[in-house]
Amino acid sequence: MKRIGLILGVIICFSCHKSSVFEEFISIDGQTWNYNNILQFNVNMADSSRAFDILLSVRNSGKYEFSNLYLFVTAHAPDGTSMRDTVEVILADEHGKWLGKGAASIFTCYYPYRQNIKFPLHGIYTFDIEQAMWVKDLKYISDIGLRIEKSDVQP
Numbered sequence: 001m002k003r004i005g006l007i008l009g010v011i012i013c014f015s016c017h018k019s020s021v022f023e024e025f026i027s028i029d030g031q032t033w034n035y036n037n038i039l040q041f042n043v044n045m046a047d048s049s050r051a052f053d054i055l056l057s058v059r060n061s062g063k064y065e066f067s068n069l070y071l072f073v074t075a076h077a078p079d080g081t082s083m084r085d086t087v088e089v090i091l092a093d094e095h096g097k098w099l100g101k102g103a104a105s106i107f108t109c110y111y112p113y114r115q116n117i118k119f120p121l122h123g124i125y126t127f128d129i130e131q132a133m134w135v136k137d138l139k140y141i142s143d144i145g146l147r148i149e150k151s152d153v154q155p
Contacts, residue, residue, distance in 0.1 A: 025145035033131045033138040041127040041146040045119040054114040057145030058089055062105040064140040067092035070132040078123030106142055116153045
């Protein structure tokens with residue numbers, strides 16, 4: 001089962017990206033992410049008729065000490081409702097090879113958070129992302145991003 005997750009992680013980290021409607025990265029000061037530092041992404045969604053895929057983006061240094069990254073993701077809809085998830089992003093294979101695309105010593109990995117979903121309300125959706133690694137100051141994470149793209153699967 002772990003091998004299937006690893007293969008899926010490799011495919012996801014190297015996959016081509018469809019038409020993006022939103023993409024933003026937030027830099028982590030000093031590549032040290034304190035567990036109290038909640039990153040917030042505000043997305044204005046006006047199309048309630050089509051489906052979208054949401055991806056989480058992680059940029060890590062080759063010095064990052066773990067092969068994965070746990071995140072708490074809270075999505076807030078314009079009407080005030082919210083949904084919270086715990087997400088594990090696999091960043092390296094069982095041999096320690098980074099799965100993301102690399103430039104110098106920084107690797108970028110895109111991980112699917114939600115696929116083929118609709119945003120039923122027009123307005124601002126807020127996504128809060130926080131690290132959940134049981135480490136107060138998580139070192140060598142340089143940026144966290146959120147990407148929303150049109151899904152290939154439509155109703």
